[in-house]
Amino acid sequence: MLEGLLIGLSTAFSVTNLAMVIGGCLIGTFIGMLPGLGPMSIIAIMIPVAITLGDPSAALILLAGVYYGAIFGGSTSSILLNAPGVAGTVASSFDGYPMARAGMAGKALTIAAISSFLGGTIGALLLMVFAPMLSTVALLFHSAEYFALMVVGLSAIAAFAGTGNVAKAVLMTLLGLIMATVGEGALFNMPRFTMGLMDLQSGFSFITLAMAMFALPEALFLVLNPARVTQGGEGGGKITGLRISRDEARKIAPVIGRQSVQGFFIGVLPGAGATIASFLGYAVERNIATEAEQKEFGKGSIKGLAAPETANNAACTGSFVPLLTLGIPGSGTTAILLGALIALNVTPGPRLMLDSPEIFWAVIASMFIGNLVLLILNLPLIPYIAKVLSIPRNYLIPFILFFTLMGSYIGQNNATELLILVGFGICATILRFADYPLAPLLIGFILGRMLEDNFSRSMQLYDGAGFILERPMTLGLLVIAALLVVIPSYRARRARARKTGVADGD
């Protein structure tokens, strides 16, 4: 492991890669602070840049830096404006914003930065330990188990994304899978579902789809309802008193310890991710706090700020485990990273650590560096970076739209792609109106090819669908996948039945 880390450090400490980490963190912080732009949109916008770099390590380092930066930037706008730019930092605004209102914005930011730093660093340490272990196990998997694992991942994502509405999330996943079958696959050497159109020969472009699913609807929502996110002028003001006392440090230390471990493992689960980790972290800490401290929660408790901040960063790191060891993304963000890696000819999975250890370890090393950069570089710069919050919306929105256009144009060098982008963007916006989750669609689209490849390979090996019954692990995983989809709606049904029962009694 130490040897690997040394390889990683030597890769990550090259001048270009250091510049990538620092640049990525800064860009991520800048954009993540803007209300309405989540890490998924930001990474989608940055992908064309990363792909043109050509070097997979550098690209992944850049994108990972952007990811941490975005989460950090999101916390900043949560704390300063009560306007979380990212869903994962909503819980940070519960206590961070009251602190800022009470004139302790500087202290709140410091706590956020330190908790993020420790959460991310401890998460990276855990990743270093668990990822190699998991990938040794994963090397024993056959394509049948891979197929089943991907099905489990997809149904877990659907079950989490569509709380109360699993059918919608499942439908979106299937739509993504269907879209992935369009075009000429490597497996059969024949175009499928292209309807004779040359433009569809190579399938839909993943960058265009990512832009259309996330960045474009977000921007349109900002236009449609400017009141949705309050944009205050206080962000650019004075932020003073960045120091925290020893007493406060002693108070948040155990919180950070617990939440970084808990957040990490929640992040590892497919579909859970930073948002759930931060809310759960907040809830757990409130429940185990002493009664006097419990009263402070929601009114500016430093524990209530440290918990979600630690948990969301640890979860971000945790979500890299399934990506790097199994090649299965557990969240929209890691799905986009996976797409970028595939575009760079790297297939993440258990072989990654054997075939190109420098990529794996460079990413881990960059996590340490990235967290350090966020702490050392961003924290003192926050008062200046926060000025970005005062950019007028009239300028901001055309620029966001322009960057989505540029992103999909650079990827394909084809103006028709831009029209496809607009078309998909409109569809995605309408889907969001009706509360259909979009992340499952993109994840389905990205996993589609691999899912079909593994499915076909096992069909060929077993001369039919017999592999499902002959391999107990495959069967078990598929049963889990089915349960994940069925149980939530069954429980909702039962809860409703109980509720109506109570109403009858009245």
Added chain:
Amino acid sequence: MALDRWIALIILGIALAYGYGAFFTMDQLLPPFMQRNPIWPSTFPKVLAVLAIVTSLVIVLGLEKSDGEAKTPDIDYRRLGDYHIGKALSLLGLMALYAVMLRPAGFLLSTIGFLSIGAIILGERKLWILLPVAAVATGIVWYLVEGVLGIFLRPLPFFMG
């Protein structure tokens, strides 16, 4: 019928068309040697089509009810007229126009146009600030894409080179 069920109905239509393609049109083109394979190009799409048809039917028929907790959506589509729908549509139109104009009008002109018209649609009136900002930003992006990333973007309109 609520919007989400209409959408499910549309997706049902897509899935039916897709399923028709997978079940009835794809296998005829299959060369005989491949027909001995346990897996055909149409196998996976067939599975997907069936699953998608079933799932969309579940939504269309309202078999799965949400747990009753009325979530406040970001945008309530029933009151779409209350929002700045005109602005949003004009911006989408502008994006389509940009797609069409990018090649003939060249990158610099179309981008400056896009950024400034976009801001004007959103209500910006200070043109003496807007135009220089748009021009400088366009120049920077063009330099980054062309110079740093090395992707060719024709800067000027077609008749000027």
